[in-house]
Amino acid sequence: MKTIDLTLKIWRQKNNDALGGFETYLLRDISTDMSFLEMLDVLNEQLTAEGKIPVAFDHDCREGICGSCGAMVNGIAHGPVKLNNLCQLHMRAFNSGDTLVIEPFRSRAFPIRKDLMVDRSALDRIIQAGGYVSVNTGGGVDGNAIPISSETAELAMDSAACVGCGACVASCPNDAAMLFTGAKITQLGLLPQGQPERKERARAMVTQMDKEGFGFCSNERECQAQCPKGISIRSIARMNRDFFRGSLFGE
């Protein structure tokens, strides 16, 4: 079993109001088969044994589908491996002697709860503003009652792959949530069920996005480069089109 030694510089902060700062930790004999979060677990056991407070970080599924985990590793959201959530990053991506700077996903709209844990409920509120289809009455519709071409279904699925981790916001130089919002708008906008509320959806979700304090977009494309699910900025272009239509012709 191959093992490596690492120096970790981790952002520690008690809560959103407290002043934070970096702490440096040395870790020895880390198996390269470990995931990044398992490596943090090892660190936390070490800290607990020393009577210190463990590093707080979000996680749930640990298989890259829930969107809970995430941190900046050496300035890149979810670390150096592309198309990867932090829980699916493995220590074989690093070399012995590396120093890893680990920071929370920072945004004006993401208050820090503790250490690497940030409050991303701003993204939930964008969904609540319009990222849904209303089905108010009637029984369940047959799965194949509305024909959808497989190309369309695939494209919608590409956008639905967004797990809402916030990496786009964290990596954007402008701190914008355009890729997230664009993905949610595209996912519904491509499907027949999403049509009735399409114009109003874009207007409501963009308005909420601005209200939360996210930045604007200057088409830097960094979100697309760092998104663990490979969401394309085409979804931002679609959001813009829907937003223009919503603003000009919406109810």
Next chain:
Amino acid sequence: MWFFNFCKSSIGRKFFMALSGLLLLAFLAVHAFGNAAIYAGSKYFQFYADFLHNFPVLVLLASVGLGSVLVLHIVLGLSLFLEKRQRTGRYEVYARLTENTFASRTMGYTGLFILLFLIIHVTTFVFAPGSDTPISVVVMERFSSFFFSLFYLVSFIALGVHLNHGFFSMMQTFGFNHPRYDKTISVLTVAVPVAFLVIFGGIPLYFMSGAGASFMHH
């Protein structure tokens, strides 16, 4: 009110950024076409300039319109640029994975350089010369200075860099991003800045290289 809300929104501001950029581009295209008369010789260029001045009201309207568009573009552009600078510095370590970010990162600086150029350009060729000196003579005199020509050349390079990101950004903001247009847009993102660089940048080069010595003879 819907229009007011649109203007306030993040995407609305970007829309006006792109729209003002498009109008400036349209002006540049007309201007480049007119200036190309310089390559034909002073007679043709003077004819073009005199022709324009036959329509003083049109010229005034165009100038006021262009000025307003420019002010809108600068005010919006700088406010976006300053906000970006505030937000980018939020990490101890921050890395970019996108390739070729030089143009996008320097939009504010190339923009300000173009503004400096515009101020010098307009004071030199629009306000300064007395009405008794023909514009073709003023052009010849000014470009005979090496540093003046060099400054023009550098400005057009800055314009080219600005438009390299600007053109793509404008299309994306307007919502043109679809596999069907990928090829066209990626070609134009290079071709549009290069075309302006060749037509405008060629003018100082024309005089610097000595080829412009024959300018007054035609």
